[in-house]
Amino acid sequence: MKIKTPLTELKLSVPAQETPISSFLTASGTFCDGDLLLNQKGLRLMSDEKESRPSEGKELDFEITPADLESVKVIGKGNGGVVQLVRHKWDGKLFAMKVIQMNIQEEIRKQIVQELIINQASQCPHVVVCYQSFYHNGAFSLVLEYMDRGSLADVIKQVKTILEPYLAVACKQVLQGLVYLHNERHVIHRDIKPSNLLVNHKGEVKISDFGVSASLASSMGQRDTFVGTYNYMSPERISGSTYEYSSDIWSLGLSVLECAIGRFPYLQSEDQENSPSFYELLAAIVESPPPTAPPNQFSPEFCSFVSACIQKDPRDRSSSLDLLRHPFIKKFEDKDIDLGILVGSLEPPVNYPR
Ligand code: ATP
Numbered sequence: 001m002k003i004k005t006p007l008t009e010l011k012l013s014v015p016a017q018e019t020p021i022s023s024f025l026t027a028s029g030t031f032c033d034g035d036l037l038l039n040q041k042g043l044r045l046m047s048d049e050k051e052s053r054p055s056e057g058k059e060l061d062f063e064i065t066p067a068d069l070e071s072v073k074v075i076g077k078g079n080g081g082v083v084q085l086v087r088h089k090w091d092g093k094l095f096a097m098k099v100i101q102m103n104i105q106e107e108i109r110k111q112i113v114q115e116l117i118i119n120q121a122s123q124c125p126h127v128v129v130c131y132q133s134f135y136h137n138g139a140f141s142l143v144l145e146y147m148d149r150g151s152l153a154d155v156i157k158q159v160k161t162i163l164e165p166y167l168a169v170a171c172k173q174v175l176q177g178l179v180y181l182h183n184e185r186h187v188i189h190r191d192i193k194p195s196n197l198l199v200n201h202k203g204e205v206k207i208s209d210f211g212v213s214a215s216l217a218s219s220m221g222q223r224d225t226f227v228g229t230y231n232y233m234s235p236e237r238i239s240g241s242t243y244e245y246s247s248d249i250w251s252l253g254l255s256v257l258e259c260a261i262g263r264f265p266y267l268q269s270e271d272q273e274n275s276p277s278f279y280e281l282l283a284a285i286v287e288s289p290p291p292t293a294p295p296n297q298f299s300p301e302f303c304s305f306v307s308a309c310i311q312k313d314p315r316d317r318s319s320s321l322d323l324l325r326h327p328f329i330k331k332f333e334d335k336d337i338d339l340g341i342l343v344g345s346l347e348p349p350v351n352y353p354r
């Protein structure tokens, strides 16, 4: 038997103009109202996607343009440029935006943006995600995953030294990032140092600036032009020879040792502000014996880990995969050590103005 549904009048309500249309129509043409998202990929409901917040390193579902972002504050300053905390206007999500001022020809900058996009399509939870890069107002802007506790360099400014258990937990995550870069992406990071190892309040540690200096420099035909510091360069690299993945392992070893002893391991100067000249550094790295962890202050596992990384002959250094299995990493693996407790108690870094 067929039941007839009585026809009812369907009422469509038009929202009152309390919310201006521009508040949910972004500059990139994404329309958003409540759970509803309409963009170039079509129409979708966002309600099941609360888990995949972009600030937690997942893929973004929408394009970001400079006009969609508002600046909150400057959170860092490096050799290459300024890092700002920015908020996406329509959904409030936070990102870190690194702005590198560079006035160059259109052809070259298109090539650079292209290379940055390819280089930064990261599929690893221990490599900072770069969501978007664009050239705008004479500068490259990289929209990055925001790591709310800054870098390990910021952490040691506050706590002075990091204890072995926390270091092991941080180091394991950096090694997982390096295994991904070396064994899956087949790339050398080239700029491993404490300020490129970022942390968040959950105690996650991620490698940043992957591909940035390499993309900018290689597109301009000058590989090392954008390197901010020579401090962490391996002997073979600082002396201009060819270098391999093992060059990143040297830099990792120096960074870990620095976090443990609270100062850069080479050429300790009374005056910490006066960093060594390039030639002093070159001589120290190439000619003097490599730095080690003092055995009277650190465990044998830690000392062994550091010297597995800081070997002058690159063939004597362990690989990232081997280091993941090193006794120093294994020792704290099932001890339930929460790096989030250490960094959670710290003030969010304020690097700039210094
Ligand atoms: P260089 O310019 O030589 O790479 P650097 O790594 O110190 O030096 P930046 O990469 O510009 O310079 O970073 C400067 C600071 O900005 C970092 O130390 C960190 O405190 C902050 N920062 C960078 N990226 C992020 C991010 N994704 N999330 C949160 N803070 C960040």
Ligand code: MG
Residues within 6 Å of the ligand: 078, 195, 196, 208, 209
């Ligand atoms: Mg950096």
